[in-house]
Amino acid sequence: MIANTLTVILILAGLVFFAAGTAGLLRFPDVYSRLHALTKADNVGLGLVILGLMLQAGGPADILKLFLIWVLVLAAGTTAAHMVAQRTWTHGEFESDR
Amino acid sequence: MVRVATHRDASGRAGLSRARTRWRRAAWTALAAAVLWWILAGLDALLEPLALLAVLLAGAASLVLPTSRPLSVRPLAIPGLITYFLRASFLGGIDIARRALDPKLPIAPDFIEYRADLPHGPPLTLFMAVLSLLPGTLSVRLEGRLLTVHVLDRHSHPEIALRELEKRIHAAFEDPRRQSEETP
Amino acid sequence: MTTFYLVAAIFLLATILLGLIRVLRGPGSGDRMLAAQLFGTTGVTILLLLSMTLETPALVDVALVFALLAVVAAVAFVRQHGLPEPSGTPIHQRHGQKKDPDDDR
Numbered sequence: 001m002i003a004n005t006l007t008v009i010l011i012l013a014g015l016v017f018f019a020a021g022t023a024g025l026l027r028f029p030d031v032y033s034r035l036h037a038l039t040k041a042d043n044v045g046l047g048l049v050i051l052g053l054m055l056q057a058g059g060p061a062d063i064l065k066l067f068l069i070w071v072l073v074l075a076a077g078t079t080a081a082h083m084v085a086q087r088t089w090t091h092g093e094f095e096s097d098r
Numbered sequence: 099m100v101r102v103a104t105h106r107d108a109s110g111r112a113g114l115s116r117a118r119t120r121w122r123r124a125a126w127t128a129l130a131a132a133v134l135w136w137i138l139a140g141l142d143a144l145l146e147p148l149a150l151l152a153v154l155l156a157g158a159a160s161l162v163l164p165t166s167r168p169l170s171v172r173p174l175a176i177p178g179l180i181t182y183f184l185r186a187s188f189l190g191g192i193d194i195a196r197r198a199l200d201p202k203l204p205i206a207p208d209f210i211e212y213r214a215d216l217p218h219g220p221p222l223t224l225f226m227a228v229l230s231l232l233p234g235t236l237s238v239r240l241e242g243r244l245l246t247v248h249v250l251d252r253h254s255h256p257e258i259a260l261r262e263l264e265k266r267i268h269a270a271f272e273d274p275r276r277q278s279e280e281t282p
Numbered sequence: 283m284t285t286f287y288l289v290a291a292i293f294l295l296a297t298i299l300l301g302l303i304r305v306l307r308g309p310g311s312g313d314r315m316l317a318a319q320l321f322g323t324t325g326v327t328i329l330l331l332l333s334m335t336l337e338t339p340a341l342v343d344v345a346l347v348f349a350l351l352a353v354v355a356a357v358a359f360v361r362q363h364g365l366p367e368p369s370g371t372p373i374h375q376r377h378g379q380k381k382d383p384d385d386d387r
Contacts, residue, residue, distance in 0.1 A: 004283060011290050011331075017195055018324060022297040024198030025304050025320070031312040032248040033207050034304070036236050037198050038316055042323035043231065044191025049290075049327050053334065064137045065342060066330070072349040073326055074187075078230040080319055080356035085238045085248065087360045088312040138343070 003055045010052030017045030031088050039081040043074055120161060128157030170272035179270045186232050186259075193233040197250065208252035209238070212245045212260055221271045225264060232259055284335050291331040298324050315359045322352025 024037025050070045057063045131153045136144045143149055197205055216222045226237040226245070234250040249256045298320055305317040326345045333341030 007283075008286060011286075014327070015290060015293055017191055018294055018297050018327070020195030020198045022301045024194060025301050025316065027198060027203060028205065030207060031310050031316075032236060032238070033205060033250060034313065034316060035319075036234070036248075036250050037194055038319045038323075039230060039236075040187070040190045040194040040233075041198065042319070044188055044195075046323050046327050047188075047191075049330065053330055056334065061137050061140060062339075062342075064133075065346070068137060069326060069330070069342070069346050069349050072346065073323055073352070074231070075227070076349060076353035076356075077319065077323060078227045079353055080322070081230050082226060082237050083356050083360045084312050084315050084319075085236055087315075088310065089238050089246065138346075 007052040007055050010048050010055075014045040014048030014052065017041045017048065021045065032085055035081045035085055039077045043077050046070060046073055124157040124160045127160040128153050131156035172270055172272060175266075175270040179266055182263075182266055183228060183231075186228075186263075190231050190233040194250070205250050206252045208249055210247050210249055210252070210256065212247050212257065213243055214245050214264060215243070216264060216267060217271075221267050225267050228263060228267075229260065232263065235260065287331045287335040291328045291335065294324050294328045294331070298328075315356065318352060318355040318359065322348065322355075326352075 018041070021037050021041030024041060025034050028034045028037055047070055050066045054063050054066050057066060132144060132149075135149050135153065139149070197203070214222060214225055216225055222240075226240060229235050229237045229245075229247065234254055235256050236248040236250075237245060238248050239246040247256065247260070301320045301324075302317065305314050305320075308314055326348050329341050329345040329348060333339060333345070
């Protein structure tokens, strides 16, 4: 029961971060700022949701698998953000689709 | 796989410790593979002959394949780094959420240049990766050691946070340059 | 509890749809690439929540694969026009070669 309540609270908190990430994506003025919004807010949102789901997990392997997913998404998110930022820096914001 | 000898393993004793390092690395790789198999497929699947073969092959691969320069990590500094990272990335999320949801949109984006005093390789890569998750900073480009960083708020003194992160990563990795100075 | 997971997943789907407005409007090509990021993180979360609703643990493995593929999409975007950089950008110093760049201190 306590675990269920905690899960609900954690997931709801995570959803707030996802909503904030999307708000930033729509409102921020340039690509770099939008990248900030997506990577940071969504990663914290995913972290909270995963923390909530860990409380419902069946065993240590399930918990570790959820943790592995979070680490992978974290690594992928920060790498992708850097690469898109670097691409925008070197090639300019408006690339033609050759 | 013969690798070019560096100045450090000129004597036989150093060569011996080098071989030991390679075996230790192989054992760690096999252990990591076993844990990964357990996480992905469960405990029963780990006891299958195929799984044991895969784990052994993973360990053997790290012996056969050429490896990069062995990385010296200080195990004691790792928990501190992880705690710092979790705290800072959570603060980063809160910071961005606050700015994105604020009706006034309090951001002042700008680029700053930062010269990182970390060796190339994993330390610098880790620095650039974690940098993008700290509050208000995003790594854009690296040229030599000069890093271009996008900051969300130019009044928030991002250099202080970057120095702090650099100091912590420095503490977690043993610098090969310093080591060779200490043991000539 | 099952309903809660479902509602949360639908909420996340709505944030993805809103995010797609940015992808549609652009204006830059980097903005469009943000879709991969969006699907990467939010999509993984939706899959995890759905695996709880539908009681299908295999969806967790699908989420794992999604997490791995998200970075591949970003690499594909960055490399789509080949390696050379335009002449306007500063020359990139190649590191990791014979001469240790650490000497420049």
